[in-house]
Amino acid sequence: MATTTTGRERFGRYAEEFRWFLRETWLGYALVLPTTVLLGVIVVYPTVSGVWISLFEQSLINPGDAEFVGLGNYARMVADPTFWLAFKNSVLLTAVAVSLEYLLGLGLALALKEKVPGIGLFRSVSMVTWVLPIIVMVIIFRWLVQPDFGFVNIVLDWLGLPTTYWFGNETWAFPLVVAMHVWRNVPFFAIALMASMQSVPESLYEAAQLDGAGPLQRFRYITLPQISYVSMIMIVLHVIFTFNNFDIVYLSTGGGPVNSTEVLATYVYKQAFTSYALGYAASVGVVMLILLLTFTAVYVKLEET
Amino acid sequence: MATRDVGGRGLLGRFDDWLDEETSPRRALAVYGVLAVYFGFLLLPIAWLILSTLMSTEVMYSGRVVPAADELTLRNYAHVLARPEFRRYFVNSTVVATATTALTLVFGTLAGYALSRFEFPGRSVLLLGYISTQMLPWVLVLIPFFLLMFELGLVDSFTGIVLAHTAFALPFATWMLKGYFDDIPESLDDAAKMDGCSQVDVLWRVILPLSAPGMAVAGFYTFVLSWNDYLAVSVLSQTAATRTLPFGLQLFQTQNQINWGLVLTAAVITMVPVILLFAVVQRWLVEGLANGGMKGT
Numbered sequence: 103m104a105t106t107t108t109g110r111e112r113f114g115r116y117a118e119e120f121r122w123f124l125r126e127t128w129l130g131y132a133l134v135l136p137t138t139v140l141l142g143v144i145v146v147y148p149t150v151s152g153v154w155i156s157l158f159e160q161s162l163i164n165p166g167d168a169e170f171v172g173l174g175n176y177a178r179m180v181a182d183p184t185f186w187l188a189f190k191n192s193v194l195l196t197a198v199a200v201s202l203e204y205l206l207g208l209g210l211a212l213a214l215k216e217k218v219p220g221i222g223l224f225r226s227v228s229m230v231t232w233v234l235p236i237i238v239m240v241i242i243f244r245w246l247v248q249p250d251f252g253f254v255n256i257v258l259d260w261l262g263l264p265t266t267y268w269f270g271n272e273t274w275a276f277p278l279v280v281a282m283h284v285w286r287n288v289p290f291f292a293i294a295l296m297a298s299m300q301s302v303p304e305s306l307y308e309a310a311q312l313d314g315a316g317p318l319q320r321f322r323y324i325t326l327p328q329i330s331y332v333s334m335i336m337i338v339l340h341v342i343f344t345f346n347n348f349d350i351v352y353l354s355t356g357g358g359p360v361n362s363t364e365v366l367a368t369y370v371y372k373q374a375f376t377s378y379a380l381g382y383a384a385s386v387g388v389v390m391l392i393l394l395l396t397f398t399a400v401y402v403k404l405e406e407t
Numbered sequence: 408m409a410t411r412d413v414g415g416r417g418l419l420g421r422f423d424d425w426l427d428e429e430t431s432p433r434r435a436l437a438v439y440g441v442l443a444v445y446f447g448f449l450l451l452p453i454a455w456l457i458l459s460t461l462m463s464t465e466v467m468y469s470g471r472v473v474p475a476a477d478e479l480t481l482r483n484y485a486h487v488l489a490r491p492e493f494r495r496y497f498v499n500s501t502v503v504a505t506a507t508t509a510l511t512l513v514f515g516t517l518a519g520y521a522l523s524r525f526e527f528p529g530r531s532v533l534l535l536g537y538i539s540t541q542m543l544p545w546v547l548v549l550i551p552f553f554l555l556m557f558e559l560g561l562v563d564s565f566t567g568i569v570l571a572h573t574a575f576a577l578p579f580a581t582w583m584l585k586g587y588f589d590d591i592p593e594s595l596d597d598a599a600k601m602d603g604c605s606q607v608d609v610l611w612r613v614i615l616p617l618s619a620p621g622m623a624v625a626g627f628y629t630f631v632l633s634w635n636d637y638l639a640v641s642v643l644s645q646t647a648a649t650r651t652l653p654f655g656l657q658l659f660q661t662q663n664q665i666n667w668g669l670v671l672t673a674a675v676i677t678m679v680p681v682i683l684l685f686a687v688v689q690r691w692l693v694e695g696l697a698n699g700g701m702k703g704t
Contacts, residue, residue, distance in 0.1 A: 134533060136576055137518035144552060144574040145540040151551035165554055198606035206445075213441040216434070217427055224442055231449050233685045234678055237653040241660065241674045242452045245459065245667065251470045253455050253685055259470075289449065342542050346671045349637045353657060360531030370546040375642060380550055387547025398542040402535055 149391065156385035162378035175385035185386060187361055191276070195351075195365060196344045199283035204337055206284065207291025214296045225296075227288040236286075240353040243282055244269060272362045275355050279363050282350055284333040291336055298332035299325060333406075338401045342394060366390050460484070460672040467668060483672040492647060493673060496655035501680075502636055503565055503651055507572040507633040508626050513581050513623060514573070519584030520610050524596065534582070541578040549642050556643060563645040571639035576629040583628070587621030588614055620691040627688045631681055652677045 156175055160168040178184050214225055231239070245361065246254045247268040255265035268274045300326065310320050348367035351357060357364035364387060374383035422433045460465060461479045488494055520536055521527075552571065553562070560566035595617075596609050604612060615622070637653040644650050650658075656677060658672050685692070 126525060127527035130521045130527040130530070133521035133525070134516040136514045137537070137581060140514060140532065140570070141537060141540050141541075141574060141577060143555075144570055145543060145548055146681035148548045148551035148555065149543050150556075152547045155551060162553075165557070209441065210445050213438050215443070216430065216438045218430060218435045218438050219425060224446065225447070228449065229689065230453070230682070230685065231632050233681050235653055235681065237635070237637055237656045238456075238674045238678045241656065241670060242456045244660075245456065246452060246673060248667075251451075251468050256470055256472055285449065285452070288445075346542070346544055348546055353637065366454060367544065367546050370544070371549075371638075374546070374550050384547060384550055387544050387550065389548055394542050394544055398539050401542070402539070405535070405603065 108239055131330040142354055152384045153388055153391070155381055156388050158381045160380040162374065162380055168381070171381065175382045178382060179389070184361055184364065185369065188357075188366050188386075189389070191363065192365040192367070195276075195280060195283070196341055198285075199280050199344050200337060200340045202280070202284045203287045203291050203340060204333070206288045207295055207336075209288055210214065210288060210292035211295035211299060211405050225293070228292060230289075230291050231286050236349045237353055239282060239286060240350065241353065243278065247278070251375075269355050270359055272359050275359060275363050279351055279354060282354065283344060283347070284349075287340060289341075294332055294336050295329055298329040302328040334404055335401070338397060338404060342397045342401070345390070345397070346394060417493045419539075456671060457675060459472075460668070460675050462668075466670055483668045484676070485671055487672045487676060490669075493655065493676075494648060496650050496652045497676070499565075499649060500651040500677075503568050503572065503640075504630045504633040506565065506569045507576065508630045510569065510573045511576045511629040512622065512626055515577055515580040515584050516610075516615070518581045519588055520614060522581070522585045524593070524609075525586035534585070537578040539576075545575075545638060549639065553642055562643055564643075564676055565649060567643045568640055568649065568651075569633075571643065572633040574637060575636070575639070580625040580629050582620055583625045584618070587618045587625075591617050616621050624691050625686045627684055627692070630684060634681055645659075 155168075157170060158168040159171045159174070198255060210228070214221065214228065246252050249255055249265055249267050254268070258265050268278055306324050306328070307320055310324055315323065344369060347365075348371060351363055351365050352368045352371065355363045357368045366389065370383045370387045370390065373379045373386065377383075419432055422435070426432065426435050426662070460483050462474050463478065463480050463482065466474045466478050518537075522530060541621065549571075556562050556567045559567075561570075591614060595613050599609050599613050604647075633654060634651075637657065638652075640649075640651050640654045641657075644654060652673075656673055659666070659673060
């Protein structure tokens with residue numbers, strides 16, 4: 103019979119297929135190998151190792167001499183008021199900065215999507231704050247709020263309002279840190295939301311207009327739902343980036359004055375590389391890790407849908 | 408009648424002619440108004456920075472906002488460029504960012520090509536795995552990373568810094584490149600294979616030439632990330648030999664008496680390369696960021 107094949111023949115065909123499969127996959131694996139190994143050694147291994155270090159009392163001065171303390175670092179952390187302050191500041195900074203970035207970005211996106219002459223120039227220039235080195239941004243803001251000769255204080259003085267070095271002010275340092283995040287990220291939000299708005303089919307708007315929907319209703323019932331996916335992605339990504347951000351706070355205020363702008367990232371860094379308390383720093387880092395992994399899980403869920 | 412009509416419409420009429428048909432003058436004015444507020448907020452600080460670097464010390468500390476034209480000077484630039492340590496940081500930054508970009512593009516292209524064109528078990532897990540490494544707390548990662556570099560003798564070396572920067576940039580660069588490769592029709596691959604190209608030839612002769620904008624955007628992203636980084640450099644760099652610009656600028660600022668003319672001018676020179684590269688790639692950047700971040704797996 104033509105349809106029956108001997109075991110040997112069948113095996114031969116499977117072997118052929120398997121060889122082909124191997125050839126395909128072999129090259130695939132080979133191509134991803136460098137990236138996978140690099141990220142494994144430089145990011146994944148240190149992360150796991152960081153969790154391990156958090157169980158030890160270890161100093162940067164003599165890293166070989168580590169003493170196992172179990173959950174001792176975590177017990178110390180729960181009783182540490184500066185940790186809780188940094189925790190609160192991190193959450194507050196992330197919530198306030200990302201909300202403002204989204205709302206302001208939405209406004210800018212609405213303007214940038216209009217086809218007025220010269221709009222291309224506005225679109226391309228807008229991302230400039232996002233590519234600026236953070237140290238340069240920090241220098242600009244510190245210069246702006248210098249007493250006597252900073253632009254902000256010149257204007258405040260002209261208006262008859264009090265002037266001071268605002269980064270050194272316990273009440274105003276935190277809002278300034280928020281302002282820097284917003285200044286930096288609003289354009290990115292605007293460009294992403296604009297791209298998303300442009301992909302909304304024009305026919306939806308025309309249909310709504312025929313049904314008598316005004317501009318506000320069209321924004322509420324067509325634009326907002328249509329850009330919700332991109333909005334969620336942008337918000338989750340920026341929650342992660344902002345929560346993880348170290349240098350904006352560290353370079354501008356160093357966490358001060360009197361810890362009023364301390365966030366978890368700066369606290370970990372200072373504990374590890376200024377106080378040399380590696381184990382304790384790692385335990386605070388693990389708290390960040392848990393929260394960031396939670397946000398990442400949300401992000402992955404969004405990307406999969 | 409017709410002539411009076413044109414005259415009567417005047418400035419507003421000419422403004423209307425200039426706009427396209429769908430946009431009314433009132434709408435356009437509102438848009439320009441909104442844009443003026445936003446761009447004032449975004450660009451005035453940068454303009455004030457640049458203006459300040461052109462002032463002499465006396466004018467800078469005088470509390471005036473607008474200096475007279477004859478008070479402008481390039482002396483600050485001459486001062487900064489004459490400082491050997493600043494030139495050194497500039498060279499170091501260039502070396503580190505260039506090496507990081509080269510390494511990231513090579514690794515990212517290979518991985519992006521595999522993820523775009525090959526079917527193998529674990530492919531989608533790998534892609535999400537890569538992107539997840541971007542979300543880990545860097546301050547935590549750096550503690551064991553520093554100990555690892557210490558054991559390998561790579562503290563205070565360009566190698567250590569470049570490895571750290573590559574790890575920062577690689578996940579998103581790979582993702583972006585994969586997005587660009589996905590946009591190239593696979594029928595082109597097949598045609599090339601019919602002509603006798605191997606898989607590697609396809610990458611070299613078909614994919615790479617067609618994804619030049621993607622390469623430019625991913626390269627730009629990586630270069631800027633490395634050029635701007637303070638965190639990894641501050642941990643790994645111990646001497647002036649490996650110090651890059653952000654770290655050097657921070658040192659200029661923490662000296663007892665801040666010389667603002669020097670600090671501001673150094674800041675402007677630091678941002679110049681980034682701005683120039685931005686000007687080159689900006690037309691692809693918007694699209695590239697939208698592609699990489701939004702399209703999903």
